[in-house]
Every structure is written in C-alpha cells, then in structure tokens.
Amino acid sequence: MSTAWFNRALLPWYREHKRALPWRETRDPYRIWLSEVILQQTRVDQGLAYWLRFVERYPTVAHLAKAPEDAVLKLWQGLGYYSRARNLRTAAQQVVNDHGGVFPADYARLKGLKGVGEYTAAAIGSIAFGLVEPVVDGNVYRVLARVFGIATPIDSTEGRKEFRALAATLIDHQHPGDHNQAVMELGATVCTPRNPRCGDCPFAPRCIARGTGRIAELPVKAGKATVRVRHFNYLHIRTAKGTYLQKRTGKDIWQGLYELPLIETERAASKVLLSRSLDKLAPGGWIIEKRSGTVVHLLSHQRIETIFWEVVPPKRWKVPKEWLAVTSNMLNAFAVPRLIERYLNGAVTG
DNA sequence: AAGCCGTGGCG
C-alpha cells in the first residue's frame, strides 16, 4: 500500500499548527527525555509547569542524578504516577554511571533506562537523535485506527503488532522526530477521542472512519467492551399442558439454554407495542393479563432490560413448533439463564 | 498477560 500521501498531508499541517512548547526548542536528549516521562498519561497543560521546574532545579542529568529521592518526589508532587519520579532519578544515575553522563543514542540502550519503555525510547531516539523509530501512543492508535479504518482492538497483542507495523511503514525517514510528533499533535488537538475537529484535519478526505461514519467506534478497545442495551419481553403462557419454553439457538448469549418465548424489541415495550408483536405471532385474541416491572440483568457486555408478560393466547391458534409445554414439576429439569430461573421461582412462590 | 499506578478535564 502506498502511503506517501500520508506524509505529504501530515508534515505541512504540523509545521502550520504545532504548538510552541519549550521541549521543542531543543535537541538536548535530557530535556526531551524529561518531557516524555512527564507526558506519559499526562496532558501537556498539566505537565508543562512541572517540566519548567525540573529543568530549572536540575539543569543537567548530572544534577538530577545527585538529587535526593525525597527532593525529586517533592518536585513531582501532584503529578501522579509517582514511580515515574523514582525511576527518573534512577535513570539519571544510570546515564551518569553506565553511560559516562551522556544519553545513549540507540534504541536498545534508551529502553534499558528505568522508566523508558517502547514508546519513550522511540520518542527520544527519533526526536533527539533522528532515529527512524515509530512511536505508538494513544494518539497514534486513534489517528491510525480512524484514518485507515482499523478495528483490531488496540489493547490486544495482535492490535499492538498491527499498529506498530503500520506506523513503521508510515514514518518519514527524513524527519522521523517531526513525523512522530506530528501524528501525536494531530491526535491531541484535532483527532480527539470525542468531538474530533475533522474540518481541520489534513486526512479528512481519505479518512475511512469519517467516510463510513465510524468515528465514534474507533479505535476499538477489547478490555472494556461497550455495554449493549437490549430489551427482552418474555411471554409467560400457562396452559393445561404447562408453561411454554423454547431453546435458544444461534450466535447469541445463552446458547443451548431454555427460556420463555421471547420477543426482543428495539425499545422498552409498551402494552400496545407488545400487542402488535403478538398479533404477528398469531392474529387476534391475545389477552395481556399482567406486566412485570423491568428486571435488569447485567452481563459483562450487555444490559438486558426485561419485562415478563403473562399472556393468554387466542382460543384456536398454531403453537410455534419450537415451543414446548412443560409441566411445573418438570421446569427445573431444563437449563435456564439465571434471569429466567429467578422469575420462575418468584412466579411459583409469589 | 492483566492489573496496577494518580490526577485533572471533559461531556
């Protein structure tokens, strides 16, 4: 896949829109490293004052290496993730003791510093030393997922691999540092998680997510699956032969379990709406005797809002062939979801 | 690999 258009659009946009930030005015790896650690999981607005204070108090990595841990933590106070501050001091000592006081200029040795992971090593390497190392942070995931329409979960091993590979094909070999910062800047200021400003985006004409109306769905995170709300209406039908059950089939929850006959609706069903659905099952003559309150059943990824309806079918009608009449003493022989079990127990006793 | 680590801003 040719991706030259990506950099043709990206770098001009960046030169026009990049924010003036003090760590962008230097190629001192110490100051760049400081900014990268401070900005881990932290917004520029929050981290800027801390960076200024650190640079003033500890102008070089040697100064930081000599500082007491308590002093570093005090300067870090309020910024959160305090292991970053402890690791910061440790890494400064590593630079002094293991690298002669000079920041290492290769990816592997950068990553060997305490608190410097894949992202930070690539950021320092590309920005301070011009190494062709793609960064993949939260901004990059979001921008690439949307522009290229990638739905692979970003918090999966497969997803991390896929996005890293794509970022590697995209990175500008002449300006790796600017390229990396440009993608992040775009993600931070234009391609934001909510309400992205697509009107200001250089990729808008080519953005897959925008073209297919999936901006809000990308990037995908597997960890916290979005909870889908569904509306179930269960029919409690008592006849001389017993209560009707049916078996759940198909690619859905509770596969293979039994339940009361189900009518799923788009929204919470009213009596009128349910009547219409019942008429489709068999025309005319249904009597709705009782409507339960809404029972909410929570699954990891679904919220099932349930209404149990006691109904009486028409005098003469064709019972769906997948329904089976079960006598009350046989009901507990069938595997049913907890939702159904609780209802049936309540319906019998109360 | 999945859980933990903090705080502030946002809709």
Added chain:
DNA sequence: TCGCCAAGGCT
C-alpha cells in the same frame, strides 16, 4: 453525575 480518557511502564 460519573465514566472515560490522557505523549505508558512495570510486575
């Protein structure tokens, strides 16, 4: 209001 999210890394 409250859950999500933010220039991640460590264990």
